[in-house]
Amino acid sequence: MxxxxxxxxxxxxxxxxxxxxxxxxxxxxxxxxxxxxxxxxxxxxxxxxxxxxxxxxxxxxxxxxxxxxxxxxxxxxxxxxxxxxxxxxxxxxxxxxxxxxxxxxxxxxxxxxxxxxxxxxxxxxxxxxxxxxxxxxxxxxxxxxxxxxxxxRAKPSAPPMKAPRRPFAEVHSWERFKRPSRSVYPVKPARRYPFFRIRNDDNPFAQWNPGSWSCEALGDFRGLSVWAKSPLAGVYVSRRQGAATEVELGLLPHFEPGAAIAEVMPWGGTYTAALRRHLGPYIDIHLAELSQHNLSFIDERMRQEGLEPVRHEGLIKNGVLPLADVSMDAVILPQVLEHCPAPERMLDEAVRVLKPGGALVISARNLLSRYGWRWARIERRAQIPNQGPFHPIPAFRLRKWLAARFQIEREVGIGRQAVEDAEMLTGNRRFFGRLFAARCIRP
Ligand SMILES: Cc1cc2nc3c(=O)[nH]c(=O)nc-3n(C[C@H](O)[C@H](O)[C@H](O)COP(=O)(O)O)c2cc1C
The missing domain is CATH 3.40.109.10 (NADH Oxidase)
Structure with missing residues (x-):
């Protein structure tokens, strides 16, 4: 031819x-x-x-x-x-x-x-x-x-989805550089950014403070990078999340069939899959995400895992959850608050959407821990991970934020070591675990 x-x-x-x-x-x-x-x-x-x-x-x-x-x-x-x-x-x-x-x-x-x-x-x-x-x-x-x-050759069951592309208008310009600000990610201000000063494990310009990122830029970053792997069953079970997930889910109260639970900023679906397994098929799980791409990824991930689908009705816009006032029996924020540009505002949103007597189950990476020390000394020198920038929160500060809005029913520390272990810490030791976690009730 x-x-x-x-x-x-x-x-x-x-x-x-x-x-x-x-x-x-x-x-x-x-x-x-x-x-x-x-x-x-x-x-x-x-x-x-x-x-x-x-x-x-x-x-x-x-x-x-x-x-x-x-x-x-x-x-x-x-x-x-x-x-x-x-x-x-x-x-x-x-x-x-x-x-x-x-x-x-x-x-x-x-x-x-x-x-x-x-x-x-x-x-x-x-x-x-x-x-x-x-x-x-x-x-x-x-x-x-x-x-x-x-x-x-792909297995017949391989995920049939293609990773999303940035809108073409965002990735090209004529004659001069021009690009919308949301797809230029925040970095530390500097006069120059020499390529060879930037390594995966040592990036002096990485902007780890989520408060310096807009919600839009965070959604853009987290929504594209999750596709670096297919939405296959079992992906993204990190050492950090792994065992801690069980302890976090153990803080959830008992729910009657038909209860509505919101999971905020679930990203890749590992947690959503664990949550669905924990709750069973008769509880409504509502996702509140920054990026539509993540919702599509999670839908396929749930299909791949053979789990009951979850619900989502919109995206988080300017920190506002896409959920009606007084509509949820529980909100779960597992290692999420430290990723939020305005963490206290997110807690206010949890109060808004919860029914009176509804539960907030929350965990956050704790700066006052071996992990926090490691994060400050080693991790945050590296590039921003695919889940986006975050800043561990001192347990005492988080507790104060929670106490100002909720009745704290149960609080624990999770993990004595910087990585992996998920030992549950009580008494004063709860303030020094890798994660500080709590179940709180909306008055
Ligand atoms: C240079 C390069 C390196 C990559 N390395 C990996 C890798 O180590 N592991 C992986 O799962 N995917 C890897 N990928 C695949 C990308 O994640 C994938 O191309 C991207 O998510 C877009 O999806 P698509 O190829 O389906 O269009 C790599 C792609 C390129 C171009």
């Missing part, structure tokens, strides 16, 4: 339908086809045409399992048909990362080739410890490892 016969609109439409897959069926793809996909990738342009790239194709199931383990549990590495490691020889065209740009071009070209051939892919920068991978791949020191492209 010559190029005039190809309807480019059809091809571009097909390409636009590509989406990442993290749920492969594990079936093999023959070597000839894999080689053809990689060869297609080498049609990409490269800086100075040096083509200093090298692609290592792994298909052996034991090695794929090893790749999964080294990555720290990317299960799609173990289940894909092939994993193609992206490497390049160091020493040429480093300026403006030209060599990195070249490898990226080749990788995307492979993705498009695989997509047109009916396969699915996922590009991964998160591949794990480079030393271990170097040993697994026999990769010489002079070669750099950039990432890995997993190719395979």
């Amino acid at each position: 010559n190029s005039e016969e190809v309807d480019w609109r059809v091809v571009l439409d097909r390409l636009a339908q590509r989406r990442s897959c993290r749920d492969f069926d594990g079936s093999p793809i023959d070597q000839e086809t894999l080689a053809a996909i990689v060869r297609d990738g080498t049609e990409a342009p490269s800086s100075c045409n040096q083509q200093n790239w090298h692609f290592i194709i792994i298909t052996d199931r034991d090695r794929l399992t090893e790749a999964c383990e080294i990555s720290g549990g990317n299960h799609h590495f173990a289940e894909c048909s092939a994993l193609i490691y992206l490497t390049f020889q160091k020493g040429w065209t480093h300026g403006n990362f030209s060599i990195v740009q070249s490898v990226a071009g080749a990788c995307y070209h492979m993705m498009l080739s695989a997509h047109l051939r009916g396969f699915q892919c996922i590009w991964n920068a998160g591949i794990g410890n480079h030393g271990s991978l170097r040993r697994m791949l026999d990769l010489p020191e002079i070669f750099e490892l950039q990432g890995a492209l997993a190719i395979g």
Whole structure:
């Protein structure tokens, strides 16, 4: 077929339908086809045409399992048909990362080739410890490892959704830089922002104070970054949340069927899934979110988990919850208040939407704890996490805010250590746990 016969609109439409897959069926793809996909990738342009790239194709199931383990549990590495490691020889065209740009071009070209051939892919920068991978791949020191492209066939049950795109108007301008303020995220003011002063674990310009972010910017950030993973069952169970969730949910009172519970700023759905499992199918869970993208993500996540759907009727706007006055039997704010630009205003909103006698169950990362110390010394030097900026709240301050609005019925500290443990702390020790948590009643 010559190029005039190809309807480019059809091809571009097909390409636009590509989406990442993290749920492969594990079936093999023959070597000839894999080689053809990689060869297609080498049609990409490269800086100075040096083509200093090298692609290592792994298909052996034991090695794929090893790749999964080294990555720290990317299960799609173990289940894909092939994993193609992206490497390049160091020493040429480093300026403006030209060599990195070249490898990226080749990788995307492979993705498009695989997509047109009916396969699915996922590009991964998160591949794990480079030393271990170097040993697994026999990769010489002079070669750099950039990432890995997993190719395979999606399971029929894989999430059918594509991650949302920013509105086109926000990401381009003509002749000069122009961009709406909500998609330029707040950073610490400085005269210059030198690229090499900014690392994932050390970003001197990161603005961790949510009060410096608008609700709109927070929603934008949290609503796009959650899609860095598919809404698969079981994703986002963090070490921080894990065991603490049970203690937090244990603070909920008993509800009659038909009770209405609001979960505020649930983000990725891990908590919503745990909440639904805890409450069972006959309680109405209402979500109050900053971003519609997160609501779509959570709806699919609940479907993937095989759980009863949840309700949502709008978004939080300027700190106002999308819930009617005196309509909720409980509001749950699990490790959320510290993410709010105006935390006291959020508590006022909880008072507004709760019925008299309704319960607020709240937990917040506590600055007066080993975790708080670690956050102040280490975590907050890093880049802002995908869940957005937050500032741990001293337990005494949170207690004061709660006491001014509610009758505090139960209060505990959760976790003596900076991470992981969820020991319940009572007495004076409750003020020094990783989390301070309480069940409060609206008078
Ligand atoms: C350079 C790069 C690195 C990525 N690394 C990872 C990764 O380590 N893990 C992962 O699950 N997804 C990774 N992704 C996939 C993105 O999360 C995904 O492309 C994005 O959410 C948009 O979704 P879409 O590909 O379905 O359009 C990466 C994508 C790119 C371009």
